[in-house]
Amino acid sequence: MSTFYNLAKCLISIAYFLFIFNATLRILIKRRSLSFFIYWLLIIYILPIFSISIWLFFNKLYLEKKHKKIANKAWSISNKFLYELKSYKHFFQIKNSEVATAIFQLCKNRHGFSGIKSNSLELLTNTKKTIKLLIRDIYLARKNIEMVFYIWKPGGLADDVAIALIQSAKRGIHCRLMLDSAGSISFFRSPWVKIMREAGIEVVEALKINLLRFFLKRIDIRQHRKIVLIDNYITYTGSMNLVDPFLFKQYLGLGQWIDLMTRIEGPITTTIGIIYAYDWEIETGNTILPPLPDKNILKNNFKNLKASIQVIASGPGLPENVIHKALLTAVYSAKYELIITTPYLVPSKDLLYAICKVAKRGVNVSIIIPLYHDSVLVKWASRAFFSKLLHSGVKIYQFTKGVLHSKSILVDQQLSLVGTVNLDMRSLWLNFEITIIIDDSIFGNQLANIQYQYISDSQLLDEKTWSMRAYWTRILEKIFYFLSPLL
Known part of the structure; x- marks a missing residue:
């Protein structure tokens, strides 16, 4: 013995x-x-x-050898597709505004082409109206519908979307649905999966969670993108999950979740479709590249639309730090105003330094975060950054009318970033995320009006009052600050 x-x-x-x-x-x-x-x-x-x-x-890498091989193949095919897309020269913006030049140059070096114009853009702030509009577009679809969401929570308006998708599949529309295993756990336990598959919808459970995966690879990397593609022509993307705002997490007593989505018609849908195709191939091994845009239709419909758009995506298998670099570039480009909305504020050291530095050189910097939070850990970790931000002259607004879930950055009312990225370590380094970058003063003014409304529905955090907070809260903040790289 x-x-x-x-x-x-x-x-x-x-x-x-x-x-x-x-x-x-x-x-x-x-x-x-x-x-x-x-x-x-x-x-x-x-x-x-x-x-x-x-x-x-x-800290276990998600992509094992098999998935890495698929990722390399998918990326190689995507690069060839992008090379063909570059022949559509009239879609590309030759010159950007001064404030957007640096970030679009970064994207050009990354993608190999300039920003894409000839797109019609619409900002959507009301989740109920957004879902109703989405349902209308689903019923009007003629060829195909692709969706990816982090959360699909059955019930209410989400069921209306499911019914529309099923009826479209039954009339011959090719429908694909990819949902994160962890975020959409209630969906995969519901009858909707079987009903959809019987209707002909391809349903994929992304980054599937099981006991074996827990021990062999990290499970905190999630499919966090929110994208809807219709007929390779219409795109929805932003912060909204597929949930009914009147039902989702109402047991917390925090009010409705406030989201921001963009609806886009035009050739940018093709580049977003490449991202979807990459994710689909990672999960299934099947190649589903979108068709190239119809030059004549798009040229005739949107020839006077000059907004320049780029798309950046992150996740295992994709080039590292691309979104982080884009955020840093956007922040440093600010000359007079920078407004950030994020539900989770746990920035990297570099991003925190950048925000503070531009505030110190006289830029009017505002960060809007929710007062009421669904994550206790992130709430306390965020508080550890307040003192440094306030001392640098950053205005911190705490939104009081629900849970602010919008993710956006606006620079000088000209350069806009809207997507799925939170200002936390998981979004910046781990998850599958997407952000669209828009160089356009009209769109920028629309986003500014939305952000100013958020500010009017918020309370400004006073630096003097904050400095007088209880000592025990400071200790908790330091503890959670120590854990911030893990959040």
């Missing part, structure tokens, strides 16, 4: 030291900030038992 005990102890010790060595090596080879290295190394060496479970959960 003693021999067995000593042998077991020896094997456990060897396994532990191998884990420490492996984890340390993996941390050091990652291209991240110094604070990232320090946080992880402190956790591993100060909390050895806790660190094993944390590392297994947070």
Whole structure:
């Protein structure tokens, strides 16, 4: 018995030291900030038992060899498709506004082409009206409908969308639906999956969660995009999940969720379709590239629309840090006004520094966040950044009329970023996300009006009052700040 005990102890010790060595090596080879290295190394060496479970959960790469091979193939095919798209020269904007030049140059170096024009854009702020408009477009679809959402919660208006999708599939429309396994767990436990598949809809459970996956790969990487593509011509994207705003999480007593979506008609749908095709191939192994735009129809319908649009996407298998770099570029481009709306404010060190720096050089910087929050962890982690932001001259507005879930950045009322990205580590480094970048003063003014309405429905955080908060809250803020790289 003693021999067995000593042998077991020896094997456990060897396994532990191998884990420490492996984890340390993996941390050091990652291209991240110094604070990232320090946080992880402190956790591993100060909390050895806790660190094993944390590392297994947070730091195993999602894409195994099979998926990496598919990702490389999908990206290679997408690049060839984008090369063909570049022949449509009249779709591309030659010159951008001064404030947008840097970020569009970044995107051009990344994608190989300039911003795309000839698009009709519409901002949607009322979730009920957005869903009604989406249902109308689904019924009017002639060829195909593709959807991807983080959350589809059955009930109410979401069921109306499901019925419209089923009826469209039955009349011959090719429908594909991809939903995140964790976010849409209630959908995959509902009868809708079987009903949809029997109607001919291809339903895919993205990043499927199971017990084996928990031990073999990280499960916190999620499919966080929200996209609807109709007839390779109409696009919906933004912060809205497929839920009924009158039902979703009302048990929390926080009010309705406030979202921001864009509806776009035009050739930008093709580039967003490439992103959808990439995600679809990662999950299924099947290639479904969209057709190239119809030059004549688009040229005749939208020849006078000059708004320049680029699309950036992130996620495993895609180039790293692209959204983070775009956000930094947008922030530094501000000359007189920067407005940010985000439900989760846990910025990277570089992004925090950028926001504070532009505020210190006289830019009017406003950040709008929800006063009422569905995540206690993120709420307390966010508070750890308030003092530095306020001291730099940043105005922090806390939205009081529901849960502000909109994700947007507006620079000098000209450059707009709207999409699915939260200002937290998970969105910036891990999840499958999408953001559209729009260079247009008309769209910028529309977004500004929406953000000013958010501000009027918010309370301004006073720096002096904030500095007098209770001592115990400061301790909690520091604790959650320490965990912020894991959130």
